[in-house]
Amino acid sequence: MTATTRITKGIRTVANDIAQGFFEITHNGFALLGLAVMFAIITLVAHPEIRTESEVRLMGWLQDRHAPTASVNLEPEAIERATATNPQELPKQQAAVAFWLSKKYGVAPEPLSALVAEAFETGRRAKVDPTLILAVMAVESGFNPFAQSHVGAQGLMQVMTKVHSEKYEGYGGKLAAFDPVSNLRVGAKVLKECIARAGSVEGGLKLYVGAGNMESDGGYTAKVLAEYARLQSVVSGKPIQSIQPNPAVITPVVEPSAPPTVENVAALTQPS
Structure with missing residues (x-):
């Protein structure tokens, strides 16, 4: 086996190891994400007060995000005055x-x-x-x-x-x-x-x-x-x-x- 062949085989082995590792990490990550979502849903269903508070915070965040756009129409009644x-x-x-x-x-x-x-x-x-x-x-x-x-x-x-x-x-x-x-x-x-x-x-x-x-x-x-x-x-x-x-x-x-x-x-x- 020549040196070139050995180098090529080594590169292939490293690439395969990296791909396999990436797959394992991604697979496990999605699994963990799925479990987290499942537990979050169970928690929200079991505790309505947490769901309500979360909805309020989400709505506040959305309003803050849209504040610059909404400011254009803060005084729609001005024309009436x-x-x-x-x-x-x-x-x-x-x-x-x-x-x-x-x-x-x-x-x-x-x-x-x-x-x-x-x-x-x-x-x-x-x-x-x-x-x-x-x-x-x-x-x-x-x-x-x-x-x-x-x-x-x-x-x-x-x-x-x-x-x-x-x-x-x-x-x-x-x-x-x-x-x-x-x-x-x-x-x-x-x-x-x-x-x-x-x-x-x-x-x-x-x-x-x-x-x-x-x-x-x-x-x-x-x-x-x-x-x-x-x-x-x-x-x-x-x-x-x-x-x-x-x-x-x-x-x-x-x-x-x-x-x-x-x-x-x-x-x-x-x-x-």
Whole structure:
């Protein structure tokens, strides 16, 4: 037997030994694994409390594993909180108002569309012209829901929150003054009360701005009526330039109640 033959035979013997050893180890390993699984199943069946605890731990592990993916959808209700509406979903007149206000005041049409839709709905319920509500909003805050004056008037319609705090109780409290829809609804209610007390839109606007017992309101009423007329023009589809505000021909939009007095004017417009 040559040296080469002996070397070849030796290599074959080593390879066979390695293969046999690997087979034995693998075989025994699978056998041990099978026994471990069997004992685990028997244990879980015999002890339900261990099975329950194991399920809880497994679920926690799976949730931790999927946490990065789930974080993308942690706030699916955010879109529901947003004060925004697609202007193309509004009626034609409301959409026209939303786009016109958006262009004039540099505010996105989507939040303005939500406010326009709410103004029309609130105006319908309160029997106040929605374009008047929007005109007051435009002059008071320029559609800034976080506006605040030096005397404490707050929000879109610059309602005196301290004076009308009870009107916000149904919306969760005073902080609702900075919620656009809540402020709009409360402001529309205050505006309606002012018009009813004064007996006219012009007088109601003077009460609203706190100038009911003054000779001049600093041009506030004229500004609101001018914007009111422009918005009415937008709604009717007429050229805005052809509309000029004329307070003498604007009739009240709500039935007047008691005439204004110094006491009720102060209650409506002055901080406590």
